[in-house]
Amino acid sequence: xxxxxxxxxxxxxxxxxxxxxxxxxxxxxxxxxxxxxxxxxxxxxxxxxxxxxxxxxxxxxxxxxxxxxxxxxxxxxxxxxxxxxxxxxxxxxxxxxxxxxxxxxxxxxxxxxxxxxxxxxxxxxxxxxxxxxxxxxxxxxxxxxxxxxxxxxxxxxxxxxxxxxxxxxxxxxxxxxxxxxxxxxxxxxxxxxxxxxxxxxxxxxxxxxxxxxxxxxxxxxxxxxxxxxxxxxxxxxxxxxxxxxxxxxxxxxxxxxxxxxxxxxxxxxxxxxxxxxxxxxxxxxxxxxxxxxxxxxxxxxxxx
Amino acid sequence: xxxxxxxxxxxxxxxxxxxxxxxxxxxxxxxxxxxxxxxxxxxxxxxxxxxxxxxxxxxxxxxxxxxxxxxxxxxxxxxxxxxxxxxxxxxxxxxxxxxxxxxxxxxxxxxxxxxxxxxxxxxxxxxxxxxxxxxxxxxxxxxxxxxxxxxxxxxxxxxxxxxxxxxxxxxxxxxxxxxxxxxxxxxxxxxxxxxxxxxxxxxxxxxxxxxxxxxxxxxxxxxxxxxxxxxxxxxxxxxxxxxxxxxxxxxxxxxxxxxxxxxxxxxxxxxxxxxxxxx
Numbered sequence: 001x002x003x004x005x006x007x008x009x010x011x012x013x014x015x016x017x018x019x020x021x022x023x024x025x026x027x028x029x030x031x032x033x034x035x036x037x038x039x040x041x042x043x044x045x046x047x048x049x050x051x052x053x054x055x056x057x058x059x060x061x062x063x064x065x066x067x068x069x070x071x072x073x074x075x076x077x078x079x080x081x082x083x084x085x086x087x088x089x090x091x092x093x094x095x096x097x098x099x100x101x102x103x104x105x106x107x108x109x110x111x112x113x114x115x116x117x118x119x120x121x122x123x124x125x126x127x128x129x130x131x132x133x134x135x136x137x138x139x140x141x142x143x144x145x146x147x148x149x150x151x152x153x154x155x156x157x158x159x160x161x162x163x164x165x166x167x168x169x170x171x172x173x174x175x176x177x178x179x180x181x182x183x184x185x186x187x188x189x190x191x192x193x194x195x196x197x198x199x200x201x202x203x204x205x206x207x208x209x210x211x212x213x214x215x216x217x218x219x220x221x222x223x224x225x226x227x228x229x230x231x232x233x234x235x236x237x238x239x240x241x242x243x244x245x246x247x248x249x250x251x252x253x254x255x256x257x258x259x260x261x262x263x264x265x266x267x268x269x270x271x272x273x274x275x276x277x278x279x280x281x282x283x284x285x286x287x288x289x290x291x292x293x294x295x296x297x298x299x300x301x302x303x304x
Numbered sequence: 305x306x307x308x309x310x311x312x313x314x315x316x317x318x319x320x321x322x323x324x325x326x327x328x329x330x331x332x333x334x335x336x337x338x339x340x341x342x343x344x345x346x347x348x349x350x351x352x353x354x355x356x357x358x359x360x361x362x363x364x365x366x367x368x369x370x371x372x373x374x375x376x377x378x379x380x381x382x383x384x385x386x387x388x389x390x391x392x393x394x395x396x397x398x399x400x401x402x403x404x405x406x407x408x409x410x411x412x413x414x415x416x417x418x419x420x421x422x423x424x425x426x427x428x429x430x431x432x433x434x435x436x437x438x439x440x441x442x443x444x445x446x447x448x449x450x451x452x453x454x455x456x457x458x459x460x461x462x463x464x465x466x467x468x469x470x471x472x473x474x475x476x477x478x479x480x481x482x483x484x485x486x487x488x489x490x491x492x493x494x495x496x497x498x499x500x501x502x503x504x505x506x507x508x509x510x511x512x513x514x515x516x517x518x519x520x521x522x523x524x525x526x527x528x529x530x531x532x533x534x535x536x537x538x539x540x541x542x543x544x545x546x547x548x549x550x551x552x553x554x555x556x557x558x559x560x561x562x563x564x565x566x567x568x569x570x571x572x573x574x575x576x577x578x579x580x581x582x583x
Contacts, residue, residue: 034486038401042394049454056431124565127515128533129554133329238424241517259426279427290422
């Protein structure tokens with residue numbers, strides 16, 4: 001035995017002192033001061049750049065006659081329909097395709113793994129160049145799409161932005177093109193987080209691909225799918241860039257969505273109050289969705 | 305056996321479709337940028353006589369539309385860097401106070417932060433425009449930075465709180481017992497342990513600023529203060545713009561975020577799983 005001194009572990013008395021997190025009184029004075037100092041910068045930003053604009057916006061939109069004027073305006077009702085279609089079709093297409101593609105990218109072929117970074121490129125590319133390119137792919141007979149149609153099929157392609165429904169379809173396609181990779185990656189990451197044991201147990205039980213989808217993916221990813229759908233709905237309702245750059249509201253403002261219509265009222269028609277009323281008219285949809293998101297985010301743990 | 309070949313063929317076809325789908329608009333950008341002398345309408349779908357004069361024009365500011373290009377590019381970089389820095393700073397400070405120091409009613413702050421997203425950013429553009437005039441920040445990049453930080457920070461707080469759950473609170477407590485003050489715990493323990501989340505959120509904030517169009521368009525009006533997207537939009541509004549220069553500008557503008565994305569993409573994927581499935 002060496003002469004090493006014995007070290008007796010003594011439990012520090014400070015650990016016995018009850019320390020209840022969450023009670024303001026339990027944070028000692030200096031610590032409380034630090035906590036407030038840490039939260040203060042964001043609080044200032046929040047009040048100055050979120051609360052104030054929102055309050056200002058609600059104040060500008062308070063007059064009921066603005067809403068009567070909106071309903072009477074020739075542009076507003078079609079814009080609401082455009083927004084509903086843009087969001088409804090676009091979001092569901094993105095979510096559904098993302099869920100399916102996330103399964104596709106789980107395959108372990110080398111070329112599929114190499115394909116994923118290429119597939120992500122639309123999301124990495126900034127919106128403005130991408131949507132400007134879309135606009136120029138579709139403009140006139142000499143845009144790339146019409147040229148391809150002529151070369152491959154001998155079809156004279158239509159003037160895409162002369163028709164409201166074709167232009168709206170292309171807005172939706174551009175939106176799906178840009179954001180599908182992001183949602184695919186989200187679902188892909190979630191699928192990767194599912195323990196392999198579950199898949200192996202399913203294989204042992206003789207489950208096919210459809211069984212795996214219904215009994216493993218749907219229960220485990222269901223809540224995430226719902227949250228993503230709701231979040232993307234919120235984001236797509238507020239999307240200005242896509243429509244502004246792809247169809248530019250053509251023909252004749254008939255493919256505007258609420259965000260671009262608001263801009264048109266404010267800066268082309270010099271009616272800012274009407275503009276704010278137009279966008280605030282989406283609040284009855286936005287508020288319930290946000291509440292649902294916050295509720296769905298409470299359910300974070302997946303019971304395995 | 306034939307079912308397996310059908311399966312293989314289906315996978316190959318889908319892969320091809322995905323490649324064409326993903327790359328078509330990018331190919332279009334490259335195609336137009338390589339056309340000589342602004343002739344965007346040709347009958348071919350590949351460049352007959354590819355010319356890089358448009359890229360040279362962008363790099364040397366050799367066209368009157370591009371006279372301020374490098375200044376505008378620097379503005380974009382400045383806004384992106386500042387948004388990233390302040391979103392990370394405010395996000396980490398706030399989530400540290402709420403989740404680590406466990407200040408009472410902290411949940412109110414994080415929930416209030418998420419309420420930022422009830423009204424989409426584009427809907428608040430007009431009130432913002434007026435308010436920035438009131439604050440005296442018209443035509444100032446800090447107005448755009450403030451707006452984007454206000455919209456990026458709640459997400460940052462959310463991600464940092466989620467990620468912080470995986471760091472035991474005992475780490476903080478043992479540091480406190482050793483006599484560390486809150487700033488020291490924040491700097492020496494919290495930030496280093498949060499490094500992956502910092503990279504994920506930082507990349508998100510940078511891409512947000514680089515992708516952003518409406519606020520830069522609204523709030524920055526002079527040639528020397530505007531950013532590249534706003535300059536590109538000015539190209540668009542003229543009938544006689546040299547489209548090849550415009551697409552070359554767009555491609556140069558697209559290079560930094562694409563490079564950053566591919567450099568950090570593994571970290572970003574990690575950031576996305578926070579709040580997803582926990583096994």
